Amino acid sequence: MNDDDFVFPAVRGHGLPHLISKGVDPKYYLAEHCGKSTGSCGGVSTYHNIDTEHGFFGLAGTLGTGFPISVGYGMTSKWNGKQQVVVSCFGDGTSNRGTLHESFLMAANWKLPIVWVCENNQLSMYVPVKDHHPVENIADLAFGYGMPGEVVDGQDVVAVAKAVDKAVARARAGEGPSLIECKTERFVTHSIGLPDRIDLEDRTKDDYVELKKRDPVVLFQEKLLKEGVLTQKEMERIDQEIAVEIDAAEAFADAGSPPDPSVLDDYLYAK
Amino acid sequence: MREIQYHKAINEAFIEEMERDETVYLMGESLRGANYPHSEGLAKRFGDQRVLDTPICEAAFCGAAVASAMTGYRPIVDLMFIDFMYTAADEILLKAPQWRFMHGGKVNVPVVFMGAAGGGMKLANEHSQIPSSIILHSPGIKLAVPSTPYDAKGLMKTAIRDNNPVMYFWHKQLMAVTGEVPEEDYTIPFGVADVKREGTDVTVVAYSYMVQLALEVAKKLEGEISVEVVDPRTLEPFDLDAVLKSVEKTNRLVIVDEDTERCSFASELAAQVVDKGFTLLDEPIKRVCAGNYPIPGGYMEQHVLPSVEKIEAAIRSVAV
Numbered sequence: 001m002n003d004d005d006f007v008f009p010a011v012r013g014h015g016l017p018h019l020i021s022k023g024v025d026p027k028y029y030l031a032e033h034c035g036k037s038t039g040s041c042g043g044v045s046t047y048h049n050i051d052t053e054h055g056f057f058g059l060a061g062t063l064g065t066g067f068p069i070s071v072g073y074g075m076t077s078k079w080n081g082k083q084q085v086v087v088s089c090f091g092d093g094t095s096n097r098g099t100l101h102e103s104f105l106m107a108a109n110w111k112l113p114i115v116w117v118c119e120n121n122q123l124s125m126y127v128p129v130k131d132h133h134p135v136e137n138i139a140d141l142a143f144g145y146g147m148p149g150e151v152v153d154g155q156d157v158v159a160v161a162k163a164v165d166k167a168v169a170r171a172r173a174g175e176g177p178s179l180i181e182c183k184t185e186r187f188v189t190h191s192i193g194l195p196d197r198i199d200l201e202d203r204t205k206d207d208y209v210e211l212k213k214r215d216p217v218v219l220f221q222e223k224l225l226k227e228g229v230l231t232q233k234e235m236e237r238i239d240q241e242i243a244v245e246i247d248a249a250e251a252f253a254d255a256g257s258p259p260d261p262s263v264l265d266d267y268l269y270a271k
Numbered sequence: 272m273r274e275i276q277y278h279k280a281i282n283e284a285f286i287e288e289m290e291r292d293e294t295v296y297l298m299g300e301s302l303r304g305a306n307y308p309h310s311e312g313l314a315k316r317f318g319d320q321r322v323l324d325t326p327i328c329e330a331a332f333c334g335a336a337v338a339s340a341m342t343g344y345r346p347i348v349d350l351m352f353i354d355f356m357y358t359a360a361d362e363i364l365l366k367a368p369q370w371r372f373m374h375g376g377k378v379n380v381p382v383v384f385m386g387a388a389g390g391g392m393k394l395a396n397e398h399s400q401i402p403s404s405i406i407l408h409s410p411g412i413k414l415a416v417p418s419t420p421y422d423a424k425g426l427m428k429t430a431i432r433d434n435n436p437v438m439y440f441w442h443k444q445l446m447a448v449t450g451e452v453p454e455e456d457y458t459i460p461f462g463v464a465d466v467k468r469e470g471t472d473v474t475v476v477a478y479s480y481m482v483q484l485a486l487e488v489a490k491k492l493e494g495e496i497s498v499e500v501v502d503p504r505t506l507e508p509f510d511l512d513a514v515l516k517s518v519e520k521t522n523r524l525v526i527v528d529e530d531t532e533r534c535s536f537a538s539e540l541a542a543q544v545v546d547k548g549f550t551l552l553d554e555p556i557k558r559v560c561a562g563n564y565p566i567p568g569g570y571m572e573q574h575v576l577p578s579v580e581k582i583e584a585a586i587r588s589v590a591v
């Protein structure tokens with residue numbers, strides 16, 4: 001993807017993985033969560049995030065917002081001659097929203113350059129996917145709108161990259177939208193402080209042990225080692241660099257101060 | 272009398288009404304796993320025919336509830352955060368309230384919509400609103416806004432038994448508040464205000480969590496200014512007489528409303544009091560509401576929402 005390609009992040013992580021994947025410094029994200037004026041939204045939003053240079057024009061708290069918003073990004077991409085594409089991410093639960101269908105329809109009708117990416121972690125809060133979606137694959141929704149729908153192993157970083165690459169190329173070539181469903185897992189509770197439950201049952205320690213065996217980061221590390229792309233040492237260096245970056249982001253967030261109340265008027269209407 | 276928490280009071284209302292009337296059922300997202308404690312234990316007790324976990328399809332399940340209500344059932348629809356009602360605005364604001372009227376009164380729509388309202392948790396605009404004015408602007412739906420565990424239970428039971436659509440806001444800041452709740456069956460009639468504290472100098476009308484803030488200020492001003500706190504408990508129907516009666520005594524009125532000030536319930540009540548009780552007033556009516564901004568998250572939230580400081584200042588400004 002290019003810097004100016006649009007991304008609508010999925011709600012999990014409030015867009016952090018999506019921001020990082022486009023090279024955005026996470027310190028603005030963290031400062032925003034800490035309510036500091038140095039945050040990406042000036043500290044008024046808690047969890048919304050924005051980085052227009054990198055194609056992020058916002059995140060919503062009401063799920064399903066991303067579908068129509070992405071249609072708009074797609075229209076801009078199609079009209080402005082800049083060859084941009086849109087990658088629009090959402091959870092399995094979010095796929096329930098009616099806005100998905102309206103947006104899939106418009107995007108398909110107008111052949112908009114959108115890659116719809118469903119991050120299916122099998123859970124919508126406490127509701128397992130089998131109880132909120134009637135068929136095995138959410139990707140099958142694509143066929144009703146005449147777009148390709150592909151299922152990939154979401155724990156396999158390379159497989160996801162390949163599928164997205166293909167769909168991005170198709171979108172950029174003007175051939176219209178596609179849908180990719182990445183099968184993955186939720187490793188933690190829905191939200192910190194809540195029980196981690198599937199329907200009526202709390203998940204157990206053993207469940208986590210099983211889940212962690214398929215951690216995509218670990219699997220990818222093993223693959224890189226095995227194929228000789230990176231050595232153990234190089235891997236450790238990367239881990240250290242990450243720790244330094246996280247520390248720096250924390251320090252940046254700590255150093256910021258809360259916004260001045262005068263921003264309320266500045267932010268309400270454009271001059 | 273025993274004391275229980277606000278969320279437990281709601282939970283008891285569900286259990287008692289679901290046992291009393293088998294057409295009552297609960298529908299919403301992650302209710303079986305109890306994402307909020309008011310649905311704890313219900314799935315085990317009543318089974319999955321009466322505690323339904325829906326997909327994230329607000330428009331569909333709110334619309335379905337309207338039809339289900341018309342055709343013999345009494346659905347309670349839990350929207351989780353009330354802010355999500357905007358995604359089902361047609362169903363909640365046009366269909367539920369207006370279907371009966373538009374069809375010549377031939378059908379009833381006994382549905383309860385409920386959701387977590389209000390701020391104070393720094394969750395920003397899409398998880399912090401208490402959109403009373405929007406409900407009040409849609410004649411045909413009632414609005415219950417309990418401020419105590421006692422009211423929470425009694426109003427929920429009345430809401431479930433009412434033959435009309437009812438919107439029920441429970442407040443996140445009240446969830447763990449405890450208060451006296453009798454063990455025996457009781458209901459609270461809609462449209463009957465409760466004087467939460469008697470006083471002679473200034474009338475404060477407040478609802479939901481704002482009642483607690485008003486009581487805090489009233490206590491603080493004890494000995495200096497005698498504040499009467501009137502809690503309408505439902506905003507539609509609304510007990511205007513109770514407010515006029517109080518203002519007759521105090522001649523001063525402060526209205527505390529956590530909703531956005533412009534076109535708010537507070538504005539509406541001010542207009543009604545001017546209309547019906549102009550001669551009772553010695554001072555201008557003061558409104559303490561959320562400022563005319565989206566509700567920000569983080570530290571900025573406090574600059575927009577009402578607070579004890581703002582309520583105190585308003586009371587002092589009229590208590591000359």
Ligand SMILES: Cc1ncc(C[n+]2csc(CCOP(=O)(O)OP(=O)(O)O)c2C)c(N)n1
Binds near residue numbers: 062090124
């Ligand atoms: C319109 C709307 N309805 C309900 C919610 C409450 N909610 C927040 S996250 C969530 C589950 C989302 O599941 P999914 O899309 O699969 O993402 P995941 O959390 O699994 O990453 C729900 C129901 C919401 N934020 N917006």
